[in-house]
Amino acid sequence: MPDPTNTPRKITLEDLLRLKRHERPGSEFWARFDRELNEKVWRTLVQPPPREHGLAAFWRQRVRWLVAGAASIAAVFVSWSDHTPSPLATIQPTMTATVVANVVAPPDASVPSEPVRIASANPATEKVAPLPSDAPAQYAVSTFEPSVNPAGSHKVPATVAFAAAELPGIHFATDTLATAVIPVRWRETAY
Amino acid sequence: MSRLFANTKPLVATPSEHAAEASVDLALVRRVQAGDIRAFDLLIQKYRERLFAIIYNLTANREDASDLAQEAFIRAFRSIGRFKGDSSFFTWLYRIAVNASLTHIKRTRMRRFFSFENLGEEVSQSELAEALADKFQSDKPTLVKELQEKLNEALQRLSLNHRTVVILFEIEGLSHQEIAQVMECSEGTVRSRLHYAKQQLQSYLQDYLR
Numbered sequence: 511m512p513d514p515t516n517t518p519r520k521i522t523l524e525d526l527l528r529l530k531r532h533e534r535p536g537s538e539f540w541a542r543f544d545r546e547l548n549e550k551v552w553r554t555l556v557q558p559p560p561r562e563h564g565l566a567a568f569w570r571q572r573v574r575w576l577v578a579g580a581a582s583i584a585a586v587f588v589s590w591s592d593h594t595p596s597p598l599a600t601i602q603p604t605m606t607a608t609v610v611a612n613v614v615a616p617p618d619a620s621v622p623s624e625p626v627r628i629a630s631a632n633p634a635t636e637k638v639a640p641l642p643s644d645a646p647a648q649y650a651v652s653t654f655e656p657s658v659n660p661a662g663s664h665k666v667p668a669t670v671a672f673a674a675a676e677l678p679g680i681h682f683a684t685d686t687l688a689t690a691v692i693p694v695r696w697r698e699t700a701y
Numbered sequence: 702m703s704r705l706f707a708n709t710k711p712l713v714a715t716p717s718e719h720a721a722e723a724s725v726d727l728a729l730v731r732r733v734q735a736g737d738i739r740a741f742d743l744l745i746q747k748y749r750e751r752l753f754a755i756i757y758n759l760t761a762n763r764e765d766a767s768d769l770a771q772e773a774f775i776r777a778f779r780s781i782g783r784f785k786g787d788s789s790f791f792t793w794l795y796r797i798a799v800n801a802s803l804t805h806i807k808r809t810r811m812r813r814f815f816s817f818e819n820l821g822e823e824v825s826q827s828e829l830a831e832a833l834a835d836k837f838q839s840d841k842p843t844l845v846k847e848l849q850e851k852l853n854e855a856l857q858r859l860s861l862n863h864r865t866v867v868i869l870f871e872i873e874g875l876s877h878q879e880i881a882q883v884m885e886c887s888e889g890t891v892r893s894r895l896h897y898a899k900q901q902l903q904s905y906l907q908d909y910l911r
Contacts, residue, residue, distance in 0.1 A: 521832055521910055523903055526852055527871040530758055533849070539767070540749070547745065547771045551738070554775055 719789070726790035733781050741781070745774055748791060751873065752798050758868045759802045759861075761853045769805055773798035792882040795869075799883055803861050833909065848909060855905035863898035870895055 726747075732740035752773060757766035776797050784793060833844045856864050865884060869875045870891075877895075881888045903910065 521836075523899060523906065523910060524871060526848065526906060526909060527867065527902075529845075529848065529852060530872050531754075533754075533757070534750070535753070535763065539763075543749065543753075543767055543771070544745075546767075547774055550771055550775050551741070551778060554778060555738075 722791075723789040727786050730781060730784055730786070730790055733778075734784075741778055744790070744794075748794060749774075751791075752794065755795065755868060755873060756798055756802045758856065758872055759799070759864060760806060761857055765805065765809075769801050770798065773801050776801065788882050789879075792879050795875075795883045796885070799865055803865070806861060836909075851906060851909065855902050858905060859898055859901060863894050863901070866891055866894040867898045867902070 726744065729740045729744050733744070749770065753766055753770045756769045756773070757763055760766050760769065773794065777794050784790070831841070833839075833841070833848065856867065859867065862884070866880060869880045869883060870877070875883070877888045877891045880891045884891065
């Protein structure tokens, strides 16, 4: 009678494949591996990465160019618009018009008839009187002390009188200037 | 399933072990991303043997496997800043290694040389060797060596995708889901490739199976 304990074990494919888990290099191999890899990692730190290849890399490069181009165009546009008065831009104290004291100019047909109303940036410190609705377009503005300047007052020397239309940023529509921050103190002049 | 290697522990980890390992790896990755290169050394030490084994089984050449494993680590190091943690670090690393290996194999298809690692001493003493010796009435070391060559030849006859799936599942012990992440395919594809690959290997190795 055959002994059941002597039945040979069935060898499966999984058993054979697991044989491969025992294929291992020795310690000398790993010492060399670590040394070579260490050198390559340090070389990577000092060298630039290789050029990318493939379709994805192609499109990544194109997108980078597009973004760079758009950024350049935006930079040009911003610098251009900095020099071009904008009704919605915040006008910095250094860019505001030079002012005139007590200069009276004759009415000029070229000047817009709609008066410009300027609001003070700090109503608590600036005394601003609203313009009468029938006030002439031309007027004189006194020297001002911008209250938004954190470093202290910034005085702009008086220069020459000129029409309101020539004042940068000020000759635009009154509605838009209602939102502009122009720390300015003005007074009506007599005609 | 018979276990002819008494000391071979199952490689498949439990989900909680996986999660713990993944969080340890992620912490190391964050350290590398913050500039701590020594953390990358720790990752290398942890995964170098597994990575080498996968690539070796794909290429059947230990020199190529050594170079490709190093290349995989370098690529991982270069792009570790882009690793977001959507997948576990080791599936991400394995994907890099498998892709590098497949590219290499396709490029060098016409001039491939096999060189095999030595089998551990425990194989000759294993029940598998005993069983084979009984079957073929031959000495164990010779049989084991012959089996190693036949096994590698059989794997090389499979297509790259089928070979990869068998290696990752049967030898490395990855789950179907992990293999799908590494190979960037569905789990269904992994299962069907595995089924087909094992059928092919059964026919190639039928002399050694009973």
